[in-house]
Every structure is written in structure tokens, then in C-alpha cells.
Amino acid sequence: MVKSDKNDYSNYYCGIDITKLKFIGQGTQGKVFFLPPDKVIKVFHSKHSCKNQLLILQNVSKSRFFTKVYDNDEFSIVMDFVPGITLKEYLNNNSLSEKLALELVELICEFEKLGFTRLDIRAPHIFVQADESIRIIDPRKTYTIVQKYPVKILSTLERAGVLEQFFRMIKDKYNDKYLQWKNLY
Ligand SMILES: Nc1ncnc2c1ncn2[C@@H]1O[C@H](COP(=O)(O)OP(=O)(O)O)[C@@H](O)[C@H]1O
Ligand SMILES: [Mg+2]
Incomplete structure (x- = not known):
């Protein structure tokens, strides 16, 4: 530099x-x-x-x-300014709702739509709002890192003990993502 x-x-x-x-x-x-x-x-x-x-x-x-x-x-x-708490903090104190599960999938669908090659983001950069919608801070290397699925998000959900519940919640509405992510993780 x-x-x-x-x-x-x-x-x-x-x-x-x-x-x-x-x-x-x-x-x-x-x-x-x-x-x-x-x-x-x-x-x-x-x-x-x-x-x-x-x-x-x-x-x-x-x-x-x-x-x-x-x-x-x-x-x-x-x-x-993004209000709310990080996904990790949220999952420490709340159960996973279907709305939040679907929001996380929609975020990754949005990343795809925006042409990102990195279809993932670290949990400290995901903020959960009062209405359980999510917002993102600190996007980085979105077009340089290649990551086909949200491995960091899935591992955050796994550590919080809600990964299987997450998969059940997204299975019907986002069956393609469900099959792909379950297979890759
Ligand atoms: N737009 C924002 N709204 C609310 N808090 C923010 C915002 N941007 C950053 N922060 C807070 O500041 C911290 C550092 O910001 P971040 O953008 O992640 O910096 P860095 O690029 O150095 O990692 C975040 O972890 C978060 O707590
Ligand atoms: Mg940061």
C-alpha cells in the first residue's frame, strides 16, 4: 500500500x-x-x-x-444508521421466526440479483430490526470472493441450534435453495 x-x-x-x-x-x-x-x-x-x-x-x-x-x-x-441487533445477538435471546428465516433467503436472492459472486455475509454485519426484517452493514469483496452459498449464515444458525428449523421453514417457499444449501453445507 x-x-x-x-x-x-x-x-x-x-x-x-x-x-x-x-x-x-x-x-x-x-x-x-x-x-x-x-x-x-x-x-x-x-x-x-x-x-x-x-x-x-x-x-x-x-x-x-x-x-x-x-x-x-x-x-x-x-x-x-441501522438500528437493531446483530443476528448472533438476536439468536442468543430469541427463537427463529419464519419471517426471519425467509428474510435471510431473500437477502441471498438479492445478492444474486445484484450480481454478487460472494453469496454470503458475516453474521455481525446482519442486523435484525424490530419487525424481524434484516439490514446489512459493511459489504466487502462482494464481487471478488466467490462463495456459492451462505456458509457463514448457515454456521451461525447451526451454532444457535436452529439450522434444522431454518431448513424446515424455507423448504416449501424456496425449495431450490433448500436443496442446494443442504447439499453443499
Ligand atoms: N450503518 C451502521 N449503523 C449502525 N451501526 C453501524 C453501522 N455501520 C457500522 N456500525 C457499527 O460499527 C461497527 C464497525 O463498522 P464496520 O462497517 O463493520 O467497520 P469495518 O469495515 O472496519 O469492519 C459495526 O460492527 C457496527 O457495530
Ligand atoms: Mg466490519
């Missing part, structure tokens, strides 16, 4: 003083701050990862599962 790709960490991104904002989380690519009333600003460590995520989010802007982009600069993106 060339040196100029790296963030020198000023206080201002997209014209916003991020030192005034509440920090809500970080991963390997950057830090995320709450931007009241309903947005976040994600500040990346590198221009390259910012650009990659921006391109993905712009590409999927019509999809209900993803956050909309409102502003960006070389190192940051302003997007929707």
Missing part, C-alpha cells in the same frame, strides 16, 4: 467535526460515529477501502437491505 493511501486523521470528515460525535463501533477498516438523528459517518484507515465500500454501496443503492449513501470524501462515507 502506498503511503498516500493512509488516513492522517484530521478531526473533519465530510465537513463534520467527528470529535463531537458518539463513537459506535470499529472493525479492521475504520471507525463509525453516530450522526444524529439517523445517520452514521464511517471513517476509513485507507482511501482504497473507502472507495471500494463506496462503489459497492452505490451499486446496491436501490436495495432495501443496504444503507443509503448521503455524502462521502476520500476517507469517509455518510450513510444510514
Whole structure:
């Protein structure tokens, strides 16, 4: 990575003083701050990862599962705040409903429709909303990794002890996915 790709960490991104904002989380690519009333600003460590995520989010802007982009600069993106809890946290405290099971299949169908080669996403990036619909954060390598089925989602369901129940719930409506995923996993 060339040196100029790296963030020198000023206080201002997209014209916003991020030192005034509440920090809500970080991963390997950057830090995320709450931007009241309903947005976040994600500040990346590198221009390259910012650009990659921006391109993905712009590409999927019509999809209900993803956050909309409102502003960006070389190192940051302003997007929707996603309320709710992660799929893993949700399954720790709730049983799997049919609505949520079908949502997970519909998410993967949407990934296919969007031309993703990676038909999977890590559970910490799947947020379950109050109405049991789901939304996604931090899409990465969606067109570079090749993954034919949602192995990470299925293993999250397995660890929560609800995989067989999940398969039963999707069997009728999404029989093709049921057969394919059960066979591959
Ligand atoms: N749009 C969002 N709405 C709500 N929380 C978010 C949002 N984006 C990120 N977060 C929180 O910030 C954390 C880090 O964000 P993420 O995009 O995964 O960063 P990284 O690319 O570094 O992994 C997430 O795990 C989540 O808790
Ligand atoms: Mg992340």
C-alpha cells in the first residue's frame, strides 16, 4: 500500500467535526460515529477501502437491505444508521421466526440479483430490526470472493441450534435453495 493511501486523521470528515460525535463501533477498516438523528459517518484507515465500500454501496443503492449513501470524501462515507441487533445477538435471546428465516433467503436472492459472486455475509454485519426484517452493514469483496452459498449464515444458525428449523421453514417457499444449501453445507 502506498503511503498516500493512509488516513492522517484530521478531526473533519465530510465537513463534520467527528470529535463531537458518539463513537459506535470499529472493525479492521475504520471507525463509525453516530450522526444524529439517523445517520452514521464511517471513517476509513485507507482511501482504497473507502472507495471500494463506496462503489459497492452505490451499486446496491436501490436495495432495501443496504444503507443509503448521503455524502462521502476520500476517507469517509455518510450513510444510514441501522438500528437493531446483530443476528448472533438476536439468536442468543430469541427463537427463529419464519419471517426471519425467509428474510435471510431473500437477502441471498438479492445478492444474486445484484450480481454478487460472494453469496454470503458475516453474521455481525446482519442486523435484525424490530419487525424481524434484516439490514446489512459493511459489504466487502462482494464481487471478488466467490462463495456459492451462505456458509457463514448457515454456521451461525447451526451454532444457535436452529439450522434444522431454518431448513424446515424455507423448504416449501424456496425449495431450490433448500436443496442446494443442504447439499453443499
Ligand atoms: N450503518 C451502521 N449503523 C449502525 N451501526 C453501524 C453501522 N455501520 C457500522 N456500525 C457499527 O460499527 C461497527 C464497525 O463498522 P464496520 O462497517 O463493520 O467497520 P469495518 O469495515 O472496519 O469492519 C459495526 O460492527 C457496527 O457495530
Ligand atoms: Mg466490519
